[in-house]
Amino acid sequence: MVQIVGERFRHCPTAPHDITKLARKKNNRISTLLKAMLTLALLAAPACAKREVKLSPQTPTQEQAFEMLVRGTHLLRDKKPFQAKKTLIQAAQLWPQSAPIHYNLGFCFHECGEYDSAIHEFQTALQIDPRMSDCVINIANCYQMQGRAKEAVDWFESYLKKHPRETESEEIRGMIRSLKQYEHDQVLSDPNTPDYYQSITESGKPKRWPLSRLPLKVFISNGNDEHGQPVPGFREEFNYLLLNSLDDWVKASQNRLSYRVVTDANQADIWCTWTNDPAFLREAGNKVEQGAAHVSSVTLPDGSRLIQNVHVVILIIARESQKPLTSDEMRMTCLHELGHALGMAGHSTNNRDVMFFSEAPSVWPALTKRDKATLLHVYQDYPPRAPGL
Numbered sequence: 345m346v347q348i349v350g351e352r353f354r355h356c357p358t359a360p361h362d363i364t365k366l367a368r369k370k371n372n373r374i375s376t377l378l379k380a381m382l383t384l385a386l387l388a389a390p391a392c393a394k395r396e397v398k399l400s401p402q403t404p405t406q407e408q409a410f411e412m413l414v415r416g417t418h419l420l421r422d423k424k425p426f427q428a429k430k431t432l433i434q435a436a437q438l439w440p441q442s443a444p445i446h447y448n449l450g451f452c453f454h455e456c457g458e459y460d461s462a463i464h465e466f467q468t469a470l471q472i473d474p475r476m477s478d479c480v481i482n483i484a485n486c487y488q489m490q491g492r493a494k495e496a497v498d499w500f501e502s503y504l505k506k507h508p509r510e511t512e513s514e515e516i517r518g519m520i521r522s523l524k525q526y527e528h529d530q531v532l533s534d535p536n537t538p539d540y541y542q543s544i545t546e547s548g549k550p551k552r553w554p555l556s557r558l559p560l561k562v563f564i565s566n567g568n569d570e571h572g573q574p575v576p577g578f579r580e581e582f583n584y585l586l587l588n589s590l591d592d593w594v595k596a597s598q599n600r601l602s603y604r605v606v607t608d609a610n611q612a613d614i615w616c617t618w619t620n621d622p623a624f625l626r627e628a629g630n631k632v633e634q635g636a637a638h639v640s641s642v643t644l645p646d647g648s649r650l651i652q653n654v655h656v657v658i659l660i661i662a663r664e665s666q667k668p669l670t671s672d673e674m675r676m677t678c679l680h681e682l683g684h685a686l687g688m689a690g691h692s693t694n695n696r697d698v699m700f701f702s703e704a705p706s707v708w709p710a711l712t713k714r715d716k717a718t719l720l721h722v723y724q725d726y727p728p729r730a731p732g733l
């Protein structure tokens with residue numbers, strides 16, 4: 345039986361309104377075509393939403409707020425959301441009825457991982473200007489980032505009701521289908537419990553490597569794809585990041601797991617290859633992945649599953665921007681996919697965990713206490729081994 349896991353939604357909210365493109369007219373009325381880039385989790389390519397928004401400061405205070413909005417937008421563009429947030433909070437105090445200020449402030453909170461505050465700002469912008477329908481998508485994104493799939497689906501559906509034929513509507517339908525599938529597939533455990541064992545097992549039965557297979561034999565292709573062909577853009581550090589990630593999981597198991605590197609792929613229990621082709625990882629349907637762990641396992645009469653072998657494939661460029669992955673991004677991807685390869689047959693609902701079901705800026709390239717505790721829970725009855733054995 346082969347199961348493919350390792351998919352994580354990509355979810356970027358619609359971008360901040362690009363105030364820097366605003367041009368003042370002689371009568372002090374300002375208008376522009378604001379372009380909002382929409383890059384949803386399941387998109388192969390970003391879609392564009394375009395709308396005209398008028399911003400008309402009428403008083404010196406509003407002028408001051410407008411200047412802050414421009415500054416905040418520049419800071420956001422320079423990826424300085426904490427500084428941008430400070431500026432835009434002041435701008436919102438000066439001009440509380442400006443929807444674009446609240447919208448961009450919502451984007452700052454989103455980038456800082458403060459999703460409740462982001463939702464509040466997007467809702468405020470929407471109340472002031474109900475035409476700002478990007479707010480609805482961004483609220484849905486915030487809920488998705490929090491692992492609250494039901495609320496995310498509700499907001500995406502409310503967007504579709506009003507905009508059934510917008511360019512991005514088809515992608516949003518795909519997103520809703522996948523979110524519902526996730527809800528159905530996954531036991532949504534409490535994100536605050538000490539571990540998320542419930543979410544990665546079936547009826548409490550784990551999927552794991554048999555004790556007799558330890559130490560696991562791991563083959564890491566040095567920059568080649570599954571056919572042994574070199575992958576352009578591969579950096580040698582990726583090999584080390586993959587190995588370091590594996591070491592982290594072994595430590596998390598308190599040495600109940602162990603591995604050794606082999607040079608013959610045919611002998612490998614875990615076979616790791618690379619790709620620079622996003623389409624290669626795309627499953628049928630809507631799922632788009634940064635990596636995948638193809639796990640073969642057998643099911644025992646008691647319902648527990650024993651892993652037979654795993655093929656891990658890592659995409660070395662970002663799916664949407666096509667830019668090379670940074671070291672941190674690569675490490676996050678390796679940690680996540682290796683988590684699946686070691687028996688995590690599901691995802692966490694806590695957006696700090698490496699095994700969170702969706703990519704999120706709140707996830708760091710390091711295992712959390714819950715990640716570690718969950719893997720240890722899976723292998724807790726295995727004897728600890730001396731490191732390196």
Ligand SMILES: [Zn+2]
Nearest residue numbers: 349350351352
């Ligand atoms: Zn995954």
